[in-house]
Amino acid sequence: MPRLLERLQDEITALDAQSLRRRRQIAETACAPEQSLTLAGAAAQRTMLGFSSNDYLGLAAHPALAAALAEGAARYGTGSGGSHLILGHSRAHAELEERLAGWMAPFIPEAQSLFFCTGYMANLAVLSALGGAEAVIFSESLNHASLIDGARLAKARVERYPHCDVVALDAQLGACDAPVKLIVSDAVFSMDGNIAPVAELLALAERHDAWLVLDDAHGFGVLGATGRGVLQAMGLRSERLVLIGTLGKAAGVSGAFVAAHRTVIDYLVQRARPYIFTTAAPPAIAHALLASLTLIEGEEGHMRRVRLKARIAQLRRGLEAILPPDGSAWLPDSPTAIQPLIVGDNARAMRTMAQLDARGLRVGAIRPPTVPAGTARLRITLSASHSEDDVARLLDALGEALAQAWKEAA
Numbered sequence: 001m002p003r004l005l006e007r008l009q010d011e012i013t014a015l016d017a018q019s020l021r022r023r024r025q026i027a028e029t030a031c032a033p034e035q036s037l038t039l040a041g042a043a044a045q046r047t048m049l050g051f052s053s054n055d056y057l058g059l060a061a062h063p064a065l066a067a068a069l070a071e072g073a074a075r076y077g078t079g080s081g082g083s084h085l086i087l088g089h090s091r092a093h094a095e096l097e098e099r100l101a102g103w104m105a106p107f108i109p110e111a112q113s114l115f116f117c118t119g120y121m122a123n124l125a126v127l128s129a130l131g132g133a134e135a136v137i138f139s140e141s142l143n144h145a146s147l148i149d150g151a152r153l154a155k156a157r158v159e160r161y162p163h164c165d166v167v168a169l170d171a172q173l174g175a176c177d178a179p180v181k182l183i184v185s186d187a188v189f190s191m192d193g194n195i196a197p198v199a200e201l202l203a204l205a206e207r208h209d210a211w212l213v214l215d216d217a218h219g220f221g222v223l224g225a226t227g228r229g230v231l232q233a234m235g236l237r238s239e240r241l242v243l244i245g246t247l248g249k250a251a252g253v254s255g256a257f258v259a260a261h262r263t264v265i266d267y268l269v270q271r272a273r274p275y276i277f278t279t280a281a282p283p284a285i286a287h288a289l290l291a292s293l294t295l296i297e298g299e300e301g302h303m304r305r306v307r308l309k310a311r312i313a314q315l316r317r318g319l320e321a322i323l324p325p326d327g328s329a330w331l332p333d334s335p336t337a338i339q340p341l342i343v344g345d346n347a348r349a350m351r352t353m354a355q356l357d358a359r360g361l362r363v364g365a366i367r368p369p370t371v372p373a374g375t376a377r378l379r380i381t382l383s384a385s386h387s388e389d390d391v392a393r394l395l396d397a398l399g400e401a402l403a404q405a406w407k408e409a410a
């Protein structure tokens with residue numbers, strides 16, 4: 001084997017030895033709570049009940065969206081044919097951007113929006129374009145990897161601030177005399193499910209003349225009276241806001257958007273390389289997303305948000321009743337579809353996951369370095385398409401696993 005291949009293989013073998021090697025499973029059926037999966041190395045498919053998708057409203061396999069995607073493909077074909085600035089910007093993309101701008105207009109004066117192929121690219125674009133050499137980026141310490149990578153791509157200096165610590169951030173901003181400051185935070189934290197103190201962050205942005213860049217990947221579609229996300233839920237309004245929403249999670253399709261004052265959007269079109277130098281997503285995707293927005297803001301979206309809330313309440317009530325009395329597993333405060341059950345050490349997280357697996361249930365086990373040492377967890381995510389029985393099955397299995405672990409420890 002050539003030396004170059006050997007080096008790679010050595011690293012993979014080391015990951016394997018630490019049980020950190022990642023493997024993919026193959027989904028044989030559409031995204032839904034019950035899904036037929038082929039696991040890595042397994043010969044047969046298994047039907048599993050899953051609690052780890054980001055399909056919070058259960059729209060990823062909605063027949064109306066599949067029909068809209070087919071209609072979009074019939075009208076526009078499959079490929080966009082080019083980048084947005086050359087000839088790939090279709091009527092469907094333009095309509096989607098207009099709809100989203102309208103959605104955000106109550107919260108961002110003179111709002112416009114810009115559609116991206118993925119949220120990852122939208123975050124690279126915003127941070128690299130607004131974070132020029134004269135800027136300083138203030139980055140929340142639990143930010144998503146795509147924001148961290150965006151900050152790396154930016155020429156700006158990067159300062160991290162402690163999780164949700166607005167007092168520390170205030171001091172850091174006060175000590176900085178850069179002409180451009182960006183406060184950058186997830187709106188809903190991906191591993192904990194808690195919501196950032198966005199009103200306080202906006203007040204700091206006003207006081208220190210900074211931008212507030214919010215990544216609403218887990219809030220868009222879910223939070224707010226009509227699903228417009230964290231800004232609607234909190235009733236905020238400012239031209240300092242730069243909001244990124246992703247469209248492959250609750251919206252059930254693919255892509256992302258940035259909403260901001262029209263000058264910011266125009267600047268991104270001129271300067272954001274992850275926007276300029278890539279082929280526009282298929283127009284059919286934008287066409288399907290228009291149908292998704294109609295569902296999200298309508299009666300169906302409302303009913304799905306109500307159902308999701310009921311499942312969240314059911315899970316939290318049920319978990320609180322089965323938490324071990326020694327405090328060795330706990331449930332942080334989270335009002336969202338992301339519900340982490342923290343069990344402490346890695347081995348226990350893996351063991352609990354295996355116990356659930358044996359009963360046909362799939363929950364992600366998240367370990368350091370993704371989360372701080374000693375806070376390995378089962379990251380449970382709920383969807384409006386989970387039934388009351390689905391959640392009851394999970395609670396039943398978790399109750400047994402937690403009781404057994406507690407007995408063994410005692």
Ligand SMILES: *Cc1c(COP(=O)(O)O)cnc(C)c1O
Pocket residue numbers: 117118119120121123144146186190215217218246247248255256
């Ligand atoms: C998923 C996610 C992204 C990336 O969005 P994609 O559209 O999947 O690329 C960005 N930020 C956060 C917080 C996310 O959870």
